[in-house]
Amino acid sequence: MSTFERDIGVFQGREQRLDGIVHFGGNASELLKCSKEKNMPRKCRTYSGSGSCAFIAALLNTCAFPEVKVLAHSPVGCTAGAILFGLFGPIQQRSRGVPVTTTDIITTELNEQDVVFGGASKLEKAILETDKYFHPKAIAVGISCAAGIIGDDVEASIKNVQSQVKANVFAVHCEGYKTLHVGTMWDIMWHELIEHVIKEPREKKKDTVNLISGPTIGPIDEQPFIELLGKLGLKANVILNYSSLNSLEYATESAASVALCSQASHYLADQLEKRWGVPLIDTHYAASIDYTDDWVRKVAKHFGKEKEGEKIIQEEHDRIMPEFNKYKKELEGKSVFISVNIPRALGCASLAMELGMKVMGVNAFQYDPPINQNSLESLIKKGGDFPLVISGIGQVTETLNMVQKGKPDIYFGDFEPSIWFAKNGVVTLTTFDFARPHMGYTGALETARSLAYVLRNPSYHKKVEAYTTKYGKFPYKKEWLQYPDPYRFLIDEVDEVVYGKDFGINNEVKVHA
Amino acid sequence: MPEESEIETIHAPLTGSNVSCTISPRFTCALGGALATVWGIVGAIPIVHSSAGCSRNLYMGQCFGSGWQTYGHARGLMTPSTSLVEKHVIFGGEGRLVQQMKASFEITDADVYFVLSGCQVALIGDDIRTIVDQFKERSDQTIIMVETPGFKGNSYVGYDMVGKALVEQLVEPPNKNEADKKELSVNLFGIVPAQDPFWQGNINELKRLMNRLGVSVRWSGDYDTVDTIKKSSNADLNIVLSEYVGVPTAELFKEKFGVPWIKYSLPIGSETSKFIRKVGKELGIDSKLVEFVIDSEEEQFLKQLDRIGHLYAGFNLQRDIGVIADSTYAIGLIKFLANDFGMNPTFVAVTDEPPIEIHDTIRKEILDLDYDLKPRIIIESDGNKIWTALEETRPNFLFAGSFDTKVAENLDIPRLSVSYPITDRVILSRGYAGYRGSITLIEDMVTILMKDMHLVINSTLVKHGYKKSTEQFAQVA
Numbered sequence: 010m011s012t013f014e015r016d017i018g019v020f021q022g023r024e025q026r027l028d029g030i031v032h033f034g035g036n037a038s039e040l041l042k043c044s045k046e047k048n049m050p051r052k053c054r055t056y057s058g059s060g061s062c063a064f065i066a067a068l069l070n071t072c073a074f075p076e077v078k079v080l081a082h083s084p085v086g087c088t089a090g091a092i093l094f095g096l097f098g099p100i101q102q103r104s105r106g107v108p109v110t111t112t113d114i115i116t117t118e119l120n121e122q123d124v125v126f127g128g129a130s131k132l133e134k135a136i137l138e139t140d141k142y143f144h145p146k147a148i149a150v151g152i153s154c155a156a157g158i159i160g161d162d163v164e165a166s167i168k169n170v171q172s173q174v175k176a177n178v179f180a181v182h183c184e185g186y187k188t189l190h191v192g193t194m195w196d197i198m199w200h201e202l203i204e205h206v207i208k209e210p211r212e213k214k215k216d217t218v219n220l221i222s223g224p225t226i227g228p229i230d231e232q233p234f235i236e237l238l239g240k241l242g243l244k245a246n247v248i249l250n251y252s253s254l255n256s257l258e259y260a261t262e263s264a265a266s267v268a269l270c271s272q273a274s275h276y277l278a279d280q281l282e283k284r285w286g287v288p289l290i291d292t293h294y295a296a297s298i299d300y301t302d303d304w305v306r307k308v309a310k311h312f313g314k315e316k317e318g319e320k321i322i323q324e325e326h327d328r329i330m331p332e333f334n335k336y337k338k339e340l341e342g343k344s345v346f347i348s349v350n351i352p353r354a355l356g357c358a359s360l361a362m363e364l365g366m367k368v369m370g371v372n373a374f375q376y377d378p379p380i381n382q383n384s385l386e387s388l389i390k391k392g393g394d395f396p397l398v399i400s401g402i403g404q405v406t407e408t409l410n411m412v413q414k415g416k417p418d419i420y421f422g423d424f425e426p427s428i429w430f431a432k433n434g435v436v437t438l439t440t441f442d443f444a445r446p447h448m449g450y451t452g453a454l455e456t457a458r459s460l461a462y463v464l465r466n467p468s469y470h471k472k473v474e475a476y477t478t479k480y481g482k483f484p485y486k487k488e489w490l491q492y493p494d495p496y497r498f499l500i501d502e503v504d505e506v507v508y509g510k511d512f513g514i515n516n517e518v519k520v521h522a
Numbered sequence: 523m524p525e526e527s528e529i530e531t532i533h534a535p536l537t538g539s540n541v542s543c544t545i546s547p548r549f550t551c552a553l554g555g556a557l558a559t560v561w562g563i564v565g566a567i568p569i570v571h572s573s574a575g576c577s578r579n580l581y582m583g584q585c586f587g588s589g590w591q592t593y594g595h596a597r598g599l600m601t602p603s604t605s606l607v608e609k610h611v612i613f614g615g616e617g618r619l620v621q622q623m624k625a626s627f628e629i630t631d632a633d634v635y636f637v638l639s640g641c642q643v644a645l646i647g648d649d650i651r652t653i654v655d656q657f658k659e660r661s662d663q664t665i666i667m668v669e670t671p672g673f674k675g676n677s678y679v680g681y682d683m684v685g686k687a688l689v690e691q692l693v694e695p696p697n698k699n700e701a702d703k704k705e706l707s708v709n710l711f712g713i714v715p716a717q718d719p720f721w722q723g724n725i726n727e728l729k730r731l732m733n734r735l736g737v738s739v740r741w742s743g744d745y746d747t748v749d750t751i752k753k754s755s756n757a758d759l760n761i762v763l764s765e766y767v768g769v770p771t772a773e774l775f776k777e778k779f780g781v782p783w784i785k786y787s788l789p790i791g792s793e794t795s796k797f798i799r800k801v802g803k804e805l806g807i808d809s810k811l812v813e814f815v816i817d818s819e820e821e822q823f824l825k826q827l828d829r830i831g832h833l834y835a836g837f838n839l840q841r842d843i844g845v846i847a848d849s850t851y852a853i854g855l856i857k858f859l860a861n862d863f864g865m866n867p868t869f870v871a872v873t874d875e876p877p878i879e880i881h882d883t884i885r886k887e888i889l890d891l892d893y894d895l896k897p898r899i900i901i902e903s904d905g906n907k908i909w910t911a912l913e914e915t916r917p918n919f920l921f922a923g924s925f926d927t928k929v930a931e932n933l934d935i936p937r938l939s940v941s942y943p944i945t946d947r948v949i950l951s952r953g954y955a956g957y958r959g960s961i962t963l964i965e966d967m968v969t970i971l972m973k974d975m976h977l978v979i980n981s982t983l984v985k986h987g988y989k990k991s992t993e994q995f996a997q998v999a
């Protein structure tokens with residue numbers, strides 16, 4: 010079976026490279042302790058909901074660069090989720106005033122014959138056709154589960170046809186089963202883009218900073234940060250999806266990089282630092298006032314503009330605090346459950362703490378010690394310990410158990426779990442929705458306002474709850490929701506019986522409540 | 523238990539066997555169609571044996587792509603998945619499946635479980651059947667097993683895989699004494715949930731019409747309960763609303779339970795009268811009742827056509843029409859638009875990769891119109907080829923999916939999204955089938971037609987070698 014090492018020489022998943030994890034349940038302080046002692050828990054789940062796979066995450070995020078055409082070497086289903094980008098793309102592009110492009114999904118549509126006889130010749134023809142029809146700058150060939158298992162030599166196919174096409178063709182080694190770590194999925198994409206798109210610097214621009222954005226961070230959050238950098242006398246080279254590759258190509262020329270979300274951008278920023286000496290300014294996810302202050306201070310300090318930085322912070326506090334404090338009064342003492350990608354989850358938890366809310370628990374997708382330890386530590390210092398579950402991509406199995414014993418007043422997080430909270434009678438606010446800023450000072454203020462508002466008007470959530478209780482049912486049994494140990498499906502990885510077929514059904518099928 | 527071969531007999535029309543790739547496919551895989559179908563059953567939980575991504579990816583694809591309708595008892599993140607990783611691909615995923623099934627039975631609340639499998643497990647050769655059989659023996663859960671590897675076919679194929687599995691594994695033999703047997707009843711097949719974004723609205727209109735004939739609808743595809751499906755063999759007739767989707771299910775149904783079936787591609791507008799007559803005849807319903815129902819429905823239908831009269835006649839709403847949709851919709855839409863609404867169909871792309879044997883039937887059905895109209899028909903799922911052909915034909919109104927936004931924009935063709943995937947409108951209870959659906963279709967179409975009149979002006983000017991009027995005056999301004 011292929012591994013990252015064999016495929017591309019250097020690249021490893023975050024699980025090995027950063028000691029990252031996607032399975033954990035316990036108190037935040039426990040995880041912090043493991044992280045500091047470099048003794049990360051290695052767990053797996055014996056029950057799992059659906060999640061993300063390397064293929065979707067890596068490939069479909071690559072699709073978000075219109076100049077790169079993604080050719081999925083896969084059966085027809087694997088690209089289904091790209092539809093989401095059919096929505097994201099136009100919103101992001103229209104709001105930036107750039108031409109709207111379509112996310113063309115191209116798949117070799119592997120069929121029964123191909124999985125028996127191999128799909129290499131089909132792939133070669135497909136590369137030629139993609140080049141002919143779209144004339145893209147680059148073609149990213151995504152390797153699916155099926156293509157990986159049948160062992161098609163994609164690199165060889167690419168070599169065979171590269172000379173016949175204009176586009177730069179490269180393979181993305183993202184077989185779906187490769188990892189459950191969303192961060193690794195991002196890294197796979199960046200790895201290929203770095204290898205094939207990034208150029209050597211022509212000059213060094215000492216006032217330019219790479220501001221690395223992400224697909225679920227929009228112009229509404231980028232703009233304030235661009236202007237903020239402007240006030241520090243810095244130009245932003247915004248690296249983002251749904252836009253031209255130009256900003257990425259010459260990212261090597263900037264004086265430094267700073268990310269809006271450290272999770273998605275980590276590999277890019279890290280490589281820019283290691284290979285081209287563009288230092289990364291390590292920041293928290295600036296969703297709270299504290300974290301934004303810190304963001305500004307670190308960037309200002311890097312460029313020796315501490316005074317200007319403090320001035321900005323003072324001005325911004327004067328501008329937002331009166332209104333912010335008004336919402337704080339409404340929200341103080343309310344409880345919140347947070348579930349989203351880890352940097353954002355910690356940023357949002359920090360905001361909740363500033364609003365005097367009680368963080369009932371956090372469900373974060375993954376944890377990578379070098380990236381997240383600082384934020385986790387500062388958060389525990391700020392507002393105390395809290396239950397923390399690490400779940401790959403926001404699985405709700407543990408989460409719903411955790412919130413059943415004392416329902417939070419509000420769910421604040423990723424859009425997918427929201428509906429299950431709503432059905433459970435909890436009002437929800439999605440962290441990112443394009444239309445509301447959620448980062449920086451303005452984001453903190455607008456989020457506070459929205460949190461207060463959804464509590465005032467839960468009408469929709471009440472209706473959904475009524476439908477579920479009166480006419481439907483909840484997918485989880487009461488016995489599970491009230492089961493004392495939310496982490497019961499998390500076992501040590503070494504204990505997983507991979508080979509065995511222990512049915513043990515007679516007594517075990519029943520719920521042990 | 524059925525023999526291995528019995529369940530595995532549905533073969534995809536070997537999709538893409540002589541093409542290299544498909545651009546913007548208008549369906550997902552067999553697993554996607556199977557999931558969409560299972561999510562449409564009340565209290566059903568699919569346990570998906572595959573990589574973690576398949577089920578959530580397909581949820582986004584099928585459900586968001588059908589006008590953002592998200593449905594299913596345990597949908598999206600909530601769908602249990604074995605979430606295989608590399609070690610399972612190497613050592614086998616059977617142990618993981620056993621674990622996952624045990625845990626799913628413990629914590630989830632379902633009326634029926636479906637064990638569905640993805641490409642990976644078919645290729646690594648997990649013996650799912652034995653595992654499921656063991657569970658069937660030892661637990662009191664209702665478990666249906668369906669092998670649905672994506673490379674075996676598309677969403678339409680996945681629908682029949684589930685349909686056949688249900689007929690094999692869930693439907694009970696007819697109960698001749700069943701009290702409600704006095705009432706005539708039917709099952710509806712061939713409408714694939716989410717793959718037909720208007721499935722609920724369509725099924726509801728068909729149910730309404732059946733009820734007017736005194737016929738009740740049992741297994742329809744729209745939020746059926748396990749009990750309904752179990753007792754569906756008591757039906758007097760199975761109606762397949764497609765030229766081929768649902769046929770394997772209906773065939774097996776007939777073989778096992780002797781229920782006859784007919785097929786009739788989704789009727790829209792006055793075609794519905796013919797449909798009702800055919801159903802009435804099959805069921806031996808008093809023709810007086812049938813004609814009474816048709817008459818009263820047609821009155822309402824014609825009344826609405828009359829009400830749009832001023833706009834229609836005043837603005838000559840007749841247009842050259844293009845349709846990019848699956849075979850069911852292509853037939854239904856063209857018949858309605860040509861036979862009832864005076865449109866001139868010039869371009870039809872059939873996108874569902876129907877089996878080669880029925881290509882002629884589909885062509886014949888589309889061309890079987892009341893007037894002498896000859897649209898160009900291509901049976902093609904590849905976006906590139908469809909768009910090239912569209913460019914050659916240049917109709918001036920397009921019924922298509924969201925993938926066709928760009929090409930329609932480039933060619934200045936007003937467009938209404940009617941076929942999967944649809945992300946530019948929200949669809950909940952709306953339907954286009956039957957009499958009422960056809961009026962909804964007119965409302966939707968004409969709204970866009972009037973709003974986007976400038977596009978027709980542009981494209982007509984360009985056709986005759988002039989500049990677009992929008993550009994002319996933009997320059998002046």
Ligand code: SF4
Pocket residue numbers: 083084085086087088153154155551552553554572575576579580639640641642670671672673
């Ligand atoms: S094609 Fe296969 S691997 Fe891809 S989503 Fe469908 S079942 Fe999963």
